[in-house]
Amino acid sequence: MNILELSGLTKKFGGLTAVGNVDFKVKKDSITGLIGPNGAGKTTIFNLITGVYKVSEGKVIFCNKNITNKEPYQIAEIGITRTFQNIRLFKRLSVYENVLIACHKNASYSILDSILMMPKYKREEKQLKLQANELLEIMGLSDRRELIANNLPYGLQRRLEIARALALKPQLLLLDEPAAGMNPDETEQLMLLIDDVRKKFQLTVLIIEHHMDLVMGICEEIMVLNFGCKLAEGTPYDIQNNPKVIEAYLGVEG
Amino acid sequence: MNTYIEGILILAGINLMAVLGLSLLTGFTGLFSFGHAGFMAIGGYTSAMLTVKFHWPFIPALLVGGLVAALFSAIIGKVTLNLKGDYFCIATLGFGEAIRLILDNVQYFGGARGWPGIPNYTNLWNVLGINLVAVLVLANLIRSRHGRNMIAIREEELASQIVGINVFKHKITSLMISASYAGIAGGLMAHYMTFLQPKMFSLVKSTELTIIVIFGGLGSISGSVLGALVLTALPEVLRSFSQWRLVCYGLAVIIIMISRPEGLLGGYELTPSSMKKLYNRLRLKKQAGKQGLEGGDIQ
Numbered sequence: 251m252n253i254l255e256l257s258g259l260t261k262k263f264g265g266l267t268a269v270g271n272v273d274f275k276v277k278k279d280s281i282t283g284l285i286g287p288n289g290a291g292k293t294t295i296f297n298l299i300t301g302v303y304k305v306s307e308g309k310v311i312f313c314n315k316n317i318t319n320k321e322p323y324q325i326a327e328i329g330i331t332r333t334f335q336n337i338r339l340f341k342r343l344s345v346y347e348n349v350l351i352a353c354h355k356n357a358s359y360s361i362l363d364s365i366l367m368m369p370k371y372k373r374e375e376k377q378l379k380l381q382a383n384e385l386l387e388i389m390g391l392s393d394r395r396e397l398i399a400n401n402l403p404y405g406l407q408r409r410l411e412i413a414r415a416l417a418l419k420p421q422l423l424l425l426d427e428p429a430a431g432m433n434p435d436e437t438e439q440l441m442l443l444i445d446d447v448r449k450k451f452q453l454t455v456l457i458i459e460h461h462m463d464l465v466m467g468i469c470e471e472i473m474v475l476n477f478g479c480k481l482a483e484g485t486p487y488d489i490q491n492n493p494k495v496i497e498a499y500l501g502v503e504g
Numbered sequence: 505m506n507t508y509i510e511g512i513l514i515l516a517g518i519n520l521m522a523v524l525g526l527s528l529l530t531g532f533t534g535l536f537s538f539g540h541a542g543f544m545a546i547g548g549y550t551s552a553m554l555t556v557k558f559h560w561p562f563i564p565a566l567l568v569g570g571l572v573a574a575l576f577s578a579i580i581g582k583v584t585l586n587l588k589g590d591y592f593c594i595a596t597l598g599f600g601e602a603i604r605l606i607l608d609n610v611q612y613f614g615g616a617r618g619w620p621g622i623p624n625y626t627n628l629w630n631v632l633g634i635n636l637v638a639v640l641v642l643a644n645l646i647r648s649r650h651g652r653n654m655i656a657i658r659e660e661e662l663a664s665q666i667v668g669i670n671v672f673k674h675k676i677t678s679l680m681i682s683a684s685y686a687g688i689a690g691g692l693m694a695h696y697m698t699f700l701q702p703k704m705f706s707l708v709k710s711t712e713l714t715i716i717v718i719f720g721g722l723g724s725i726s727g728s729v730l731g732a733l734v735l736t737a738l739p740e741v742l743r744s745f746s747q748w749r750l751v752c753y754g755l756a757v758i759i760i761m762i763s764r765p766e767g768l769l770g771g772y773e774l775t776p777s778s779m780k781k782l783y784n785r786l787r788l789k790k791q792a793g794k795q796g797l798e799g800g801d802i803q
Contacts, residue, residue, distance in 0.1 A: 300666060326668030338666075340659040342771070351656045352667040354649045361677070364648030365641050371648065378649070418668060 253278040253422055253454045254299070254330075258308035261294055268294045270478045271308070276422070276471075281448060281455045283465040283486075286475035287498060292458045293335060295475070296424050300332050301325045312422070327355060331415040332424035335458075337407050339399040345410055346395040350382040352417035382417070388450065389413040405436050409443065416451055423447075425457040429464050437461055441468050466490065474498070510628050512740050517631035518692045520732035523716045524638050524725070525685025530714065531722040532646060533678040534658030536593040539580075539600030540686045541709035543573040545702065546603060547687025548694040549613055552622045555695070562625040566634075566691040573687025574680040581676040600710050607702040618701035626696035634692070638685060642725055645681070654678050655723070686713075719760055721767030726774040731767070 254276040261269040269291040276282045284292050297303040299310055301322040310318045317328055340348050357374040364371045386392040389409055394402065399410060408428055415423055425444070429437045441464050448455050459465045465472065466486045474481040474489060476498045482489060489495055522544055529535050551569030554560040560568075584595040608616040645651045653674050656664040665671055694700050712735075720731025738756060742749045760768065772778065 302662065302665075321670075322662075322665035323668050323670045326666060332666055334663070338660050338663040340656050340663065342659060343655065347652065351649075351652050351664070351669075354653060355668045357649050359649070361645065361648070361650050364650060365644045367644060375648075414667060 251278045252276060253313060254456070255311040256295070256299075256308065257311065259295070259298060259305065259310065260307035261291075261298055261303060262306045268478050269298065272475070272478075272480050274473055274480065274483070276454060276456055278454055279448075279452070280470045281444070281457065281468050283469035283472040284456060284458045284475065285460070285462075285465055285472060285489075286481070289477075290475040291478040292475055293426055294478075296332055296426055296458065299325070299424065300330060326418055326420075329419075329421040330424065331418045331420040331422075333408075333411045333415055333426055333428060335426040335430060337411055339407060339411060339414070341398075341400040343399060344395065345391055345397050345399055345402065346382060346386065348399050348410055348414050349385055349391075349417050350378060352414045353378045353381045353385075355418060356381060385413055385417055389416075404431060405439075408432075408440070412443070412447065416447065419451070420453065422454045422456065425455060425459075427458050427460065429459055429461045432461075434463070437464055440464070444468060512737055514626060514628055514631050514696055516733050516736035517628075517635050518626075518689050518696065519713070519716065519736050520635055520729060521631075521638055521692060522686045522689035522713050523720070523728045523732045524635075524642055525682040525689070526713050526717050527720075527722075527725060527728040528642060528645070528654070528685070529678050529682035530717050531724065531728070532651065532658060533654040533675060535585075535675060535679070536590075536714065537596040537679075537682070538593060538707065538710045538714065539596030539598070539603075540682075540713050541705040541707070542596075542600035542603035543577060543683040543686035544690030544693065544709065545607060545705035546576050546690065547573040547684075548690030548700055548705070549607065549619075550687070551691030552619065552694040552700055553613070555625070556622055562630070562695065566688050569691040570684035570687035573690070574684040577679045577683030578676060581679045585672060585675045585679065597707065597710070600705070601707060604702045604705050607705075613700070616702060618699055618703075620699045622694050622698045622700065624695060624698045626692050631692060634688065638688075639725060639729070646725070650674070650677070658723075715757060718767055719757055721770035721772070723771045724767070724769040724773055727767055727769030727772070730769060730774075734768075 252275045256272055256274040259269055259272045260267065272295065284295065286292055294303065298305050301320050301324065305318050309316055312328060312330060317325060320328070340351065357378055359368070359371045359374050383392065386395050389412070391406065391410060391413060394406070399407065402410060412428070428444070429440050432440060444455060445468055447453065457469065469486060471484070472486055472489045473483045474495050481498055482492045482495050484492070522540060526537065526540050529537055547569035550572045551565040554565035554568060555562060580596070580599050584592055587595060607613060613619050653664065653669045656669060657671055657674055661671060716731040716735050717728055719735060720729070721727030739749055739753055742752045745752060
């Protein structure tokens with residue numbers, strides 16, 4: 251079964267076609283890779299799925315529902331969340347608050363409830379607190395919960411961003427270059443984390459990455475993008491031996 | 505109590521009311537406004553109209569004044585809150601000036617000549633009571649999911665959308681609550697001065713409110729309280745310097761902004777628990793210092 255389906259997805263910025271007519275399916279419970287040279291339109295696809303950009307043509311279908319051009323916060327409610335290439339945490343807030351804010355969708359008390367400190371407010375706040383703490387525990391961040399997010403080491407900032415995404419209890423997690431700027435050791439750890447998280451939270455993961463070790467190591471399916479168009483699709487083995495992919499990455503032998 | 509000091513406290517309280525509202529918008533939601541004097545004007549004129557022409561009691565008139573200001577802000581917000589960054593700020597500036605110019609020409613309210621004869625209902629006690637309620641409401645709001653969503657928007661708008669926060673809805677909520685505070689402040693002012701004139705709500709007033717919020721520290725309710733008290737009292741304390749008064753005022757603001765760019769209490773709150781924490785930390789530091797000296801193991 252496919253959790254996400256892109257059909258004829260196109261994004262034009264003026265005369266430039268950043269993403270052109272891409273068809274793509276992501277299987278439920280898989281880890282799928284999205285690779286391609288710089289400027290191929292990978293992040294643009296993420297922005298189109300999450301509603302940050304408006305789609306020019308084509309459709310985004312999630313769990314058989316058309317979610318094209320929904321607002322980002324609606325996409326989050328539907329069950330898709332993401333991380334960013336350049337980490338976007340709530341920098342001046344604590345680790346705990348970062349996760350807590352993402353847990354908010356599980357509470358429903360109104361402004362009046364909170365102003366009057368109604369029982370509903372107290373009950374749900376307690377619930378949120380528990381959820382946030384539990385998640386920090388799972389992600390191994392509880393000993394740093396009071397730290398300001400910006401003061402975390404880089405690797406942990408990535409981890410916090412993933413934790414924040416998981417707080418939304420998504421079905422589909424989009425990771426945009428999670429290993430960017432990491433050394434091989436940290437990349438290895440990240441790979442284990444992604445695999446672990448997927449099992450624990452029963453997620454489907456779509457991942458953009460340039461570290462080929464990581465992509466080839468954990469992805470079951472890979473799509474290659476070049477100049478906004480789909481170049482190839484298949485298992486890691488197929489992709490590694492696809493002449494078109496080798497050409498796009500390394501050029502043609504003179 | 506000395507009526508002079510009482511007067512200063514009432515003025516500080518009126519300013520504080522408007523500043524609390526602006527603090528929510530600017531300090532906690534990250535939206536700058538230079539039109540809050542406009543919301544004060546709307547609240548002031550509305551409540552004065554209700555007490556003078558319709559003989560309403562004071563408090564309901566104040567609340568309706570706040571409500572009308574909130575309604576106006578909802579309309580303004582609807583059309584301008586999609587603007588990014590500075591553009592919203594410019595739009596509010598335009599709004600504030602427009603309200604003032606419109607009031608200049610409404611003869612029903614006395615136009616530019618002003619409107620005398622508003623009953624004197626505002627006193628120290630009701631100003632104090634209203635501010636107390638306002639602080640409590642704001643503090644509770646900030647510590648709820650709604651308040652934290654607003655803070656998240658201030659920190660990182662795109663990320664807050666991605667974690668499911670409806671940015672537009674929260675911005676407009678913040679603006680409406682903020683405007684209702686300013687509206688109530690306007691009503692208090694009308695019934696303290698017993699006189700209203702559009703000139704009282706010029707850009708200078710909006711700027712003064714913004715200066716107080718920044719001076720007190722963005723993202724701090726206690727900072728806003730402190731800022732409102734200090735910056736309202738300061739020109740009065742400096743009255744003996746006569747013509748140098750405003751220069752001193754400006755210098756004081758500049759010196760604070762240079763030495764503490766985050767404002768007096770930027771991001772911090774003075775609450776019983778935070779004071780205790782600070783006290784404990786200072787004590788620990790002292791102890792650590794002593795031990796270091798006695799042990800002599802500092803490298």
